[in-house]
Amino acid sequence: MTQRYQKICKNGHQLSVTYRGTSDPTEFCPECGKSVISTCQFCHAPIEGWDEPDGIVYLGQRTADRPNYCKKCGQPYPWTSLIISTVIELLDSDEEVSDQDKTLIKSAIPDLLVDTPQTKLAEAKFKKGFSKVSILVKDSLYNLLVDVLSDTVKKSIFPN
Numbered sequence: 001m002t003q004r005y006q007k008i009c010k011n012g013h014q015l016s017v018t019y020r021g022t023s024d025p026t027e028f029c030p031e032c033g034k035s036v037i038s039t040c041q042f043c044h045a046p047i048e049g050w051d052e053p054d055g056i057v058y059l060g061q062r063t064a065d066r067p068n069y070c071k072k073c074g075q076p077y078p079w080t081s082l083i084i085s086t087v088i089e090l091l092d093s094d095e096e097v098s099d100q101d102k103t104l105i106k107s108a109i110p111d112l113l114v115d116t117p118q119t120k121l122a123e124a125k126f127k128k129g130f131s132k133v134s135i136l137v138k139d140s141l142y143n144l145l146v147d148v149l150s151d152t153v154k155k156s157i158f159p160n
């Protein structure tokens, strides 16, 4: 197998999973104009993409999951940090929500994005806080999170 790498824009648009380079390309995303990266911005480890099988002609679609966190140093990638900071901004825009409920939701987000022993607890915290926010913030949170949560988490926190 030959490891290939990914090119992803800072907003999280996956542009390639078969990149051969191991440093950031000088490119911008055609969809959103953000700069495109190929490495962790903290430790510079390349973002793993497609594993090319050696010696056979592979005809299928080459895909790789978009990771949330760096495998080498555990820091969130820019698109993951963006989700977390956008959630915080959204909550701060809702003056009806108590600080306590805001804190519940904020502290739950990192454990909702990845499956950890704390995920079930995070679901409970999120649901408790989520029930208090305005319809507008509910809709925005839903749209923001729907593409990045696993199906299990999604079903639990957004049952409808």
Ligand SMILES: [Zn+2]
Binding pocket: 009, 010, 011, 012, 013, 029, 030, 031, 032, 033, 034
């Ligand atoms: Zn983009």
Ligand SMILES: [Zn+2]
Binding pocket: 040, 041, 042, 043, 044, 045, 070, 071, 072, 073, 074, 075
């Ligand atoms: Zn890293």
